[in-house]
Amino acid sequence: MSDAPRDIEALIEMMAKLPGLGPRSARRAVLHLIKKRELLLMPLADALHRVAVTARECTICGNIGTDEVCGICASAKRATGEICVVEDVADLWAMERGQSFKGRYHVLGGTLSALDAIGPEDLRIPQLVARVQAEQTQEVILALNATVDGQTTAHYIADQLEPLGVQVTSLAQGVPIGGELDYLDDGTISAALRARKSL
Numbered sequence: 001m002s003d004a005p006r007d008i009e010a011l012i013e014m015m016a017k018l019p020g021l022g023p024r025s026a027r028r029a030v031l032h033l034i035k036k037r038e039l040l041l042m043p044l045a046d047a048l049h050r051v052a053v054t055a056r057e058c059t060i061c062g063n064i065g066t067d068e069v070c071g072i073c074a075s076a077k078r079a080t081g082e083i084c085v086v087e088d089v090a091d092l093w094a095m096e097r098g099q100s101f102k103g104r105y106h107v108l109g110g111t112l113s114a115l116d117a118i119g120p121e122d123l124r125i126p127q128l129v130a131r132v133q134a135e136q137t138q139e140v141i142l143a144l145n146a147t148v149d150g151q152t153t154a155h156y157i158a159d160q161l162e163p164l165g166v167q168v169t170s171l172a173q174g175v176p177i178g179g180e181l182d183y184l185d186d187g188t189i190s191a192a193l194r195a196r197k198s199l
Helices: 003-015 023-035 037-054 089-098 125-134 148-164 186-194
Strands: 082-086 104-107 139-142 167-170
Touching: 003 023, 023 037, 082 089, 082 125, 089 104, 089 186, 104 125, 125 148, 139 148, 148 167
Parallel strands: 082 104, 082 139, 139 167
Antiparallel strands: none
């Protein structure tokens, strides 16, 4: 066996680890990339290299960008006294697509899960509590997925924030039970944000 097939097979195996791609889809994608080497494969390789070198997590909110502090946290216009709490960066980006929220974000990095042994210290919940105190936040919006783990996490956070006297709200109508923010359209997210309610 030559080196080329082993390299291609290794690329297929790596691609198959991506969400939404199984071995067959990964094989098709790799073959397509090879056929369009100049148009797709080389630019993709360059982009992957640049992102691998420059991408970093915002030290304040957990967003992904190229600076130590993301543009949202750095913007004085976003200092509205509101923090929107999301599970992951994909949810933050989904909220931003809706262009309805003008405050700042906090990415938890997941949800509480007894089955997966994920506790509060495994998430960015202590950092959230510290931010709420330090930034004199007036409202925390819990934009967590409407799953059992998402709702468990929301109630836990609400309990942690209760002694601080901050208003805690959650997304309301428009977000279906079992739904995930990243799959919702912009109008649904905007409607849910406008109709948020206290927990």
